[in-house]
Each structure stands twice: as structure tokens, then as C-alpha cells.
Amino acid sequence: MAELNSLGFAKAPADTRVVVAMSGGVDSSVVAAQLASEGYDVVGVTLQLYDHGAALAKKGACCAGRDIHDARRVAETMAFPHYVLDYENKFRESVIDEFADAYLAGATPIPCIRCNERVKFRDLLETAKDLDADCMATGHYIQRKAGPQKAELHRAADPERDQSYFLFSTTQEQLDYLRFPLGHLKSKAETRTLAAQYGLSVADKPDSQDICFVPNGSYAAVIEKLRPGAAxxxxxxxxxxxxxxxxxxxxxxxxxxxxxxxxxxxxxxxxxxxxxxxxxxxxxPKEALATRTVPIHQINWIGDREWDALPDDGAEVLVKVRSTRPPREAVLRRGADGTAEVELALAEEGIAPGQACVFYAPEGSRVLGGGWIRAAA
Missing domain, CATH: 2.30.30.280 (Adenine nucleotide alpha hydrolases-like domains)
Structure with a gap:
């Protein structure tokens, strides 16, 4: 049997086509450059997600005009083809509109998760398949590991960079096709060192901040522009x-x-x-913010055991209810019609409808899925 290459395929890198989702930042640029240097048939794709001249766009934001230029320069440096796809309508319909409506309904949405779920890992992934790619690679800090039963999703080696909270809705079918070459790195400094070694112009480029289409972090200003008079x-x-x-x-x-x-x-x-x-x-008062019971819906489950086979009295898991908080002990109980309830071992403050609740295995780093926090009955 042929030896597997670094992406897990039993063929030479030159015979393995990989589409790299390139945002123009240092992370995805390093992924593309590294795979190209290893001899893979790399195709870089950057998504235009919104009108660069519109008031919603901000200088230096993810997938803005400068980022497209930077991604193209990386492709020229490493000599692989690069394409820009106009996903503006898809992004508005799948991400921005829901973001505005959720805020108007009193929720606290996380559009970055919806972007990964509905744009990058759905529409772009299908485009990659149309290009006859064997897989699609991204610059996310998360690990894909070959488990005894199927591909598994694990937290990044660097807890400071771990993006598992934002990728909980990745399905098993998507995980089988995706690759995350940076997940094993111990620090962002390693990524920037690699960028410098490949001679990439983005080696010292600052990380993007906030939500890409929200200028200066002013959510209300964006929503008032999208839904005039709604507030x-x-x-x-x-x-x-x-x-x-x-x-x-x-x-x-x-x-x-x-x-x-x-x-x-x-x-x-x-x-x-x-x-x-x-x-x-x-x-x-502050104590009114504390709760141990978290109702969730729209659940994505990628554990080995089937969702319907979870114990009736609940399964012990670790959960994150905020991206910035470490996983905490909890019990996950299935509900009706795709709902569930999480009982936290210790109360958490500031849990809000519209945020994500992500499940992890009680031991190790494996991501088991997650769901969206809904308002209590």
C-alpha cells in the first residue's frame, strides 16, 4: 500500500489537488505556501464577501480589498493559481441579514460561525469539489485527527489560538474533506516565522480584529444601516x-x-x-446573571456515539459558552425536536441567546459538536 502524504492521501503531493481558502492574512497564506513548497497542486481561492467601497467595509478587515491583493501576491510568490470569487450575495443572505435580524430580536449572534458554516465550509467547499480538489485547507487553528472510527475534530495545540468554538458546526462530511495544517503549531510566532522563511509579504501583517463587516466594533451602527428605523x-x-x-x-x-x-x-x-x-x-444585580441551565437548539453532533444513543440521564461533557472562557464541566441532556439542555457544574455569568455552546469530550481535546443558546422558556 502506498505511503500516505502529509494530507492523508495515498499518492504523491503533485497528484493531490488542494484548494486553499485564502483570506489574505498570514495564517492562510502560510498554509498555501507550505503546501505549494511540499509540491502539492495548490489552488488559492479568496472570497469577496462585501462591497469594498461600502460603509460596512473597513480598512484591514478580513476579505476586504487589501486582503485580496495580499493573497494574490502570495500566490505569485509561490507560483500557484489564485482566484477571487464574488460571494457578496451569498454572504449577505447567509450571514449579514441573519446577524441584523438576530440583534433586533434581542439575541447576541456570532456571524463568524455562520460564515464558516454557510459560506466557507458549504459553498466554497462545493466549489473546491467542482475544481476536482482532493481536499480543502484553511488557516484555522484547530486539529483534524484520524480516529479509530472516523476523522475527529480537536482543539488546537495552542490554547491561545484555538478556534474550535467558532467551528463547532462543522459536519462529519465536511470534516472528512477539510484539512487544518496549522492546528499543531504551539504559537502564532511559529506561523510568522514560516511566513518569513517563505518570503511572504504578509509575514508581519497584523491579525484582523472584530467582525469583518463591522467598522470599529459598532454593531448598532451596522444594524441601523441595514434595518433603518428598526431600532x-x-x-x-x-x-x-x-x-x-x-x-x-x-x-x-x-x-x-x-x-x-x-x-x-x-x-x-x-x-x-x-x-x-x-x-x-x-x-x-450581578448575581442575576448567573445560571447553571443552558437551553440549546440547532445541534450539530460529531461524536462517535449517535446523538439518539446518548444516555437518557445525560452525558458528561465539557462545554464552552463563550469563546474566551475555558471548557467547564457539565451534563448534556437530549431534548425533543433537536433541542438539548446543558447543566453546568458551576454557574456562569452573562450567558446570552444567540451565542454558541460547544461540547468537548470530558478527557482530551476532542470537539463533539455544539448548539446555539436559546432563550429560556
Whole structure:
């Protein structure tokens, strides 16, 4: 039997076509350059996700005009073909519109996950197959490992760079086709060293910050542009029912927010709930933010055991309810119609509808899937 190459195929790198999703940043550039240097048949693809001249775009953002230029320069340096695909309509329909609607409904969406799920790992992945590629590679910091039963998704070796929270919705079919060559690196410094070794112009390029289509992190400004007049004023109400003041639109608030409430002194108060239908921002003391019960839906499961075969009394897992927090002990219980409930061993603060809850194996680094946090009944 032929020896497997570094991407897991029993043939020479020159006979293995790989489409590399290139954002123009250092991570995906290094992936493309490394695979090209190893002799793979590399095809670089960059997605144009929004109008570069529109107010939504910001200088230096992911997939903006400068990034397309940088990706093209990397392809020229390493001598592989590079294409730019216009995915503006797909991105708006699959990501931006839902982002705006979710905020107006009082949720706290994470569009980067939807972009991976609906654009990069769905539409672009199908394009890669149309190009007769054996696989598609990205610059995400996450690991794909060959398990005893099937390909497995694992956290990155560098916990500071791990992107598993943003990739929980990767399906098994997608995982079989995807490759993540940077997941084993111990630090971002290693990536930049490789970029310098390959002579890439992006070796010192800063990382992109915030959501790519949100200028200066101002979510409310983007939503007001996308949905003019949709942000209506309402009341700021204490948990005990007292009306404490007025607000200029639910979209200006997030669960856990303390500053900028404009309701004067007294006890420190935090946003504990957003009632978009009643146009109310509900506030309370910090302890009101803590919860151990997390209702979730739209679950993606990639564990070895079938979802329906999980124990009726629940399965012990680790979960992340925020990208910046480490996995915590919990019990996962199946519900009806694709829902579930997570019971945290220790209460967490600031859990908000629209965020992700990601499941991990109780031991090791394996990602088992996850779901979207929904409002409690």
C-alpha cells in the first residue's frame, strides 16, 4: 500500500489537488505556501464577501480589498493559481441579514460561525469539489485527527489560538474533506516565522480584529444601516418591575452590560435580559446573571456515539459558552425536536441567546459538536 502524504492521501503531493481558502492574512497564506513548497497542486481561492467601497467595509478587515491583493501576491510568490470569487450575495443572505435580524430580536449572534458554516465550509467547499480538489485547507487553528472510527475534530495545540468554538458546526462530511495544517503549531510566532522563511509579504501583517463587516466594533451602527428605523426606543426596567429610565433601542445593549445604561447611581446594575417584543431592557444585580441551565437548539453532533444513543440521564461533557472562557464541566441532556439542555457544574455569568455552546469530550481535546443558546422558556 502506498505511503500516505502529509494530507492523508495515498499518492504523491503533485497528484493531490488542494484548494486553499485564502483570506489574505498570514495564517492562510502560510498554509498555501507550505503546501505549494511540499509540491502539492495548490489552488488559492479568496472570497469577496462585501462591497469594498461600502460603509460596512473597513480598512484591514478580513476579505476586504487589501486582503485580496495580499493573497494574490502570495500566490505569485509561490507560483500557484489564485482566484477571487464574488460571494457578496451569498454572504449577505447567509450571514449579514441573519446577524441584523438576530440583534433586533434581542439575541447576541456570532456571524463568524455562520460564515464558516454557510459560506466557507458549504459553498466554497462545493466549489473546491467542482475544481476536482482532493481536499480543502484553511488557516484555522484547530486539529483534524484520524480516529479509530472516523476523522475527529480537536482543539488546537495552542490554547491561545484555538478556534474550535467558532467551528463547532462543522459536519462529519465536511470534516472528512477539510484539512487544518496549522492546528499543531504551539504559537502564532511559529506561523510568522514560516511566513518569513517563505518570503511572504504578509509575514508581519497584523491579525484582523472584530467582525469583518463591522467598522470599529459598532454593531448598532451596522444594524441601523441595514434595518433603518428598526431600532425603537423603550423602557429600562428593573427585575422587580420598577421603570428606571428609557433606552434608544434594544440593539444598543448586550447581556452582562453595565456601563452606558444611563440610569444614574445606586446599586451596580447589569443587563440581564433583552425583551425585544416589548422593547424592554431588563436590569438587575450581578448575581442575576448567573445560571447553571443552558437551553440549546440547532445541534450539530460529531461524536462517535449517535446523538439518539446518548444516555437518557445525560452525558458528561465539557462545554464552552463563550469563546474566551475555558471548557467547564457539565451534563448534556437530549431534548425533543433537536433541542438539548446543558447543566453546568458551576454557574456562569452573562450567558446570552444567540451565542454558541460547544461540547468537548470530558478527557482530551476532542470537539463533539455544539448548539446555539436559546432563550429560556
Amino acid at each position: 425603537e426606543p423603550g423602557e429600562i426596567v428593573h427585575l422587580d418591575g420598577r421603570v428606571l429610565g428609557a433606552h434608544r433601542g434594544v440593539i444598543h445593549y448586550t447581556i452582562g452590560q453595565r456601563r452606558g445604561l444611563g440610569i444614574g447611581g445606586g446599586e451596580p446594575l447589569y443587563v440581564v435580559k433583552l425583551d425585544a417584543d416589548a422593547r424592554r431592557v431588563i436590569v438587575g
